[in-house]
Amino acid sequence: MSDYAHPEVLVETEWVAQHLNDPMVRLVESDEDVLLYDVGHIPGAVKIDWHTDLQDALMRDYVSRPRFEELMSSRGIANDTTVVFYGDENNWWACYAFWVFKLFGHERCVVMNGGRQKWIAENRPLTKEIPTYPRTHYVAKERDDKTIRAFREQVMQHIASGQPLVDVRSPQEYSGELLHMPGYPQEGALRGGHIPGAKNIPWAKAVREDGTFKSAEELRALYTEQGITPDKDIIAYCRIGERSSHTWFVLTYLLGYPRVRNYDGSWTEWGNLVGVPIEK
């Protein structure tokens, strides 16, 4: 862990256990299985449902600044609160929520290594009690869609200039054999395949079986052997941008890559776009 570029963004379960009552810390649970929070969550944690809390209801985009401010204020999160993200499935959606918080410039964001899985495996307490916190007066920055977010026009420019992309989906999605993860409805795109030039490094290769992130050395090898190196401008994508936010987190914070963007339109956009190239 000490070899990570930014070790301060990863906290262990023991640290979380010691800060359950820290007024400067707010635990945020974000899950793929959105009902898991109600089954039981870390005491004091609030739930952020990516479907309802982070997405605009009518336009495929993230919530507006006023809505993000309301979300923070209602969860008792202040501008100087340290937000600890955790969730199921290797912190998959926790990293997605982390990425959205960073769009709005929230400074103190960390991820609990190992997520729900590790907390439960260590027999640490869960509760069904929904906490309430005094409202804060959160002031968000304007959403920054330039630094860590990529749009399709930028992806087109990226391809034209031969810069690297990371496709973090399953090998079968990358090859075009499937349009969604195995076991899911094969829908969402008219074409299967990948963006030309993208390297396939499935997102879950960055974690161990217990849900914790692999060492810096292992992660460095995972990405550099496919030409994904820190001197380059990297764009990561998946199907809707949530798996690729996990990879964005790994590259940006654990390996310290200075220029990584998440293309959240991802394959559900690219695979349906008229006139853009694909590879199989």
Add this chain to the structure above:
Amino acid sequence: MDQQEHIALILDHYQHPRNYGTLTDPDILVNGGNPGCGDVVTMYLRLDAEQRVVDIRFEGHGCTVSMAGASIITELVKGMTLAEIEALPYQVLIDQMGEGVFKSRLRCATLGIDTLKGAAREYPTRQSLGQKLIQPIVLAHTGWV
């Protein structure tokens, strides 16, 4: 039921699944889902001479909605014939789980019922050949890709 009641019911079935387990010498043993990742169920059924379900069990691994859906459907189909199961509308699940959850997690919600419908379609042919419908039990692997 309002949405909160639907969610409470789903969570109750997830945490206290009905008919969870196996049957010895079932007439039907079928798998549903994808063992490579995600949600899987195995359904065990015992039938009478009229292909009516006299006993049912399920095992599985997966999300709250898929496991709750399997639990709910095993309660609903007891006493039904296979023909009735094959014709069963999804509305019976929507009434229990709520339209919002059902539609947002369609694959998960219908895992149990679709596994049973598939068995209901296939069993008559097997029976005409003097066979039961028994598939090898497939264990779930929870690695995400």
